[in-house]
Amino acid sequence: MAVSTTVDQADGSDPGEVMTDDVGLMDPDEVVAKKKHPLALRWMHWVNFPVLMIMIWSGMRIYWADLRDPYAIGIADWQVFEFWPDSVNSALVLERRLAKGLAFHLTFGWFFVINGALYGLWLLRKGRWRYLVPDVQGVRDAGKTVLHDLHLRKTRPPQGKYNPAQQLTYSAVLAISTLLVLTGFAIYKPVQLSFLLTILGGYDFARFLHFSMTIALLVFFGIHLIQVARSGWRNFASMITGYFTQTRREASPEPDVSELVAVGNRSDDAEREEVTS
Secondary structure, eight states, rough: OOOOEEEOOOOOOOOOOOEHHHHHHOTTEEEEEEESSSSHHHHHHHHHHHHHHHHHHHHHHHHHHHHHEEEEEEEEEEEEEOOOOOOHHHHHTTTTOHHHHHHHHHHHHHHHHHHHHHHHHHHHHTHHHHHHSSOHHHHHHHHHHHHHHSSSOOOOOOOOOHHHOOOOOHHHHHHHHHHHHHHHHHHTTTTTHHHHHHTTSSSSHHHHHHHHHHHHHHHHHEEEHHHHHHHHHHHHHHHHHEEEEEEEHHHSOOHHHHHHHHHHHHHHHHHHHHHHO
C-alpha cells in the first residue's frame, strides 16, 4: 500500500506534487491531501468573521439607538418595509442601546484593526500580495471569469492561485476594509483627527462612506457564501484543515492530445532518419 505525503515549500506557497514511497504502487483512486491554505491565513480569516459580525451588529445598535426617525422603503405615505421592523429590533436588542453599542463597536474594532494589520504584514513578508493584486490582463479577464461562472462563456481565462475575478474582489475588499477603519476613526474623533476628516470630505461624507462600505462588505459576504457553496465541501474544509483532499486521478491533469501527437510525429521523424542513415 502506498503512503501519501505532501511536500510543502518553505515560503508557504503552493506545495509540490504529492509523492509516494513507491511510484509503481500508486492507486488512482487513493485519496491524497494537498496543502492549500497556511495556518496564519486560516487563523486571520476565521478571526475576522465573528469580529465583523459583532462590528456590524454593534454598529446597528449605534445607528438605530433613537427609533423616533426610522428608515423605511415606500411610496408617499405607503410604507413597504421599515429598517428595522420591531421584531428584528427586539431580536437583535437594537432599541436604545447606544452606550452598549459604542462599547462593543470600539472594543471589537481594535481586534479588526490588529488582525488586518497582521494580515497586511504577513502578505508583504511572504510575498503573497502578488497572488491578490491583479495585473492589467487580470483586470481585463475579470469580466470573462464572471461570465464563465454564470455559464455564459465556455472557455475560462487562465488563472493562478486565484482567478482574475477573485483577485479584483479580494483587492477591493482590502481597500473597503481600510476605508472602513479610516472613516471609523474620523467619525469617532472628528476634532482630534480633523485632518483625516478633511481628507475624507467632512463628517457627513465620511459617515456616508462608512455605512456605504459596510453595505459593500455585506454584499461581498453574500456573494462569497454563494461561491463557497458552489465550490463544494472539500474546498470549504480546506479553509479549516489547510488541506484539499482528492483522488490521484482528480489530481493528475489530463494529457494534452496536441502535445502527444507532436511527440509522436517527432518520434516518427527520428525513426525515418535512422532508417535512411
